[in-house]
Amino acid sequence: MSFIFGGVRGHEDPELAAGNRRTRMHYARDVNDERALADDRPTIRRGRNWTWLAVAVVVMSLLAFAGSRGAEDVPLAADCDRPAIAVESSLVTAGEPLRFRLTGPDDVDYLMTLDGEPVRGDAGGTVAYTETPAGSTFRLAQCLSPTLRLATPAGDGPHELAALRVAADGTTEQVTAVTVTVSGTR
Numbered sequence: 156m157s158f159i160f161g162g163v164r165g166h167e168d169p170e171l172a173a174g175n176r177r178t179r180m181h182y183a184r185d186v187n188d189e190r191a192l193a194d195d196r197p198t199i200r201r202g203r204n205w206t207w208l209a210v211a212v213v214v215m216s217l218l219a220f221a222g223s224r225g226a227e228d229v230p231l232a233a234d235c236d237r238p239a240i241a242v243e244s245s246l247v248t249a250g251e252p253l254r255f256r257l258t259g260p261d262d263v264d265y266l267m268t269l270d271g272e273p274v275r276g277d278a279g280g281t282v283a284y285t286e287t288p289a290g291s292t293f294r295l296a297q298c299l300s301p302t303l304r305l306a307t308p309a310g311d312g313p314h315e316l317a318a319l320r321v322a323a324d325g326t327t328e329q330v331t332a333v334t335v336t337v338s339g340t341r
Contacts, residue, residue, distance in 0.1 A: 235298040238330040249339040252304040264292040276303025
């Protein structure tokens, strides 16, 4: 592995170096290379470590760029008057995440439920949840949520994803819902 890290650079065979110099001078006389004949200094040998480092930096940059590109947002136009849910697909395969977005008034606390049970969508930490007796609630920023992910519900068939409005007194009212169909459960 010493060839990767430069090996032993300080050791050089003096007989080999003298032979290489004589050969270089011989070739320079044959082709009448006056510059090589006038400059009889040993050539500076630079290691290739910087080349390897540059290649590694380029590869890491490309991998970082490719890794930072997440999945596209679920398409949904912001609507500050009427709540709505958009799902990436109404047919979901078991084991894949259920991706969705919510739109509606941004001064309302929303609670998401899946088959009547409160759930908490993951958006990579961009959603601030507040714990209430009803469950984890959140508010929309500019009438639109980021793309949220949930674990696919267990069991084949239709499942209801609903958004509930949570009042100040803790009561809930369903404002919108969408049905997703799960397939591929073992």
